[in-house]
Amino acid sequence: NCAALADDLVESELFGHERGAFTGAHRDKRGRMELCGEGTLLLDEVGCLSPRVQAKLLRVLETREFERVGGTRTLPFRGRVVSATNANLQEMVRNGAFRDDLFYRLNVVSIQLPPLRERREDIPLLAEHFVTRLTHELGKEIEGIGPGALKLLLDHDWPGNIRELENAVERAMITARGRQLSEEDFGF
Numbered sequence: 001n002c003a004a005l006a007d008d009l010v011e012s013e014l015f016g017h018e019r020g021a022f023t024g025a026h027r028d029k030r031g032r033m034e035l036c037g038e039g040t041l042l043l044d045e046v047g048c049l050s051p052r053v054q055a056k057l058l059r060v061l062e063t064r065e066f067e068r069v070g071g072t073r074t075l076p077f078r079g080r081v082v083s084a085t086n087a088n089l090q091e092m093v094r095n096g097a098f099r100d101d102l103f104y105r106l107n108v109v110s111i112q113l114p115p116l117r118e119r120r121e122d123i124p125l126l127a128e129h130f131v132t133r134l135t136h137e138l139g140k141e142i143e144g145i146g147p148g149a150l151k152l153l154l155d156h157d158w159p160g161n162i163r164e165l166e167n168a169v170e171r172a173m174i175t176a177r178g179r180q181l182s183e184e185d186f187g188f
Contacts, residue, residue, distance in 0.1 A: 003045035010053055012069050015060075021070020033066055036079035046106065047087035047098060057081075058102045081106070116158040116165060123153050126162060130169040131181070142173050148183045156188065 002010055008022075016031030032041055043049075049057065060066045061081065065074050083106050092098035116123065127145055135142050145153070149172075158164050172185035 001044045003048040007050045017069035018071040038078045043083040046083035047085040054099045061105045116161045143179045145181045149181045
């Protein structure tokens, strides 16, 4: 998650670092590019990368190699990169906030996912998925979502999209008194 880390930490997280590269670098650390191997590296919220890290990422995508922070040895990058963002990268390119060359390098295949309110048919499947997953995580015996609660979920606009739905289901499961989630459990 590129938005969750400070700029200098993103660089170390992606490319790794050598011992002594900065204060606190007491040992060599392999970055995500190296750990990825021949797999897929997902860069979530790629629009939050600083111009400096954007330039370094572009170089990796073009040359298929990188150096760890503080390192001099060139390492191969054999994986593929998938990026995601809720930001409008095309607008960021127009405003100079995102490199156009990186945008075009990343934008090989673009998937535009409409907000949850525009694909209500996904709500029952997602809600049931969250119930199943959270049943195990929370150790609660919830058997599903009642018809009234499901109607409530379908009628909600979900401005926070899937994260809001997930949080609503989790909150309902934590406070639920029965074995099936009801309208009262959701409280909106």
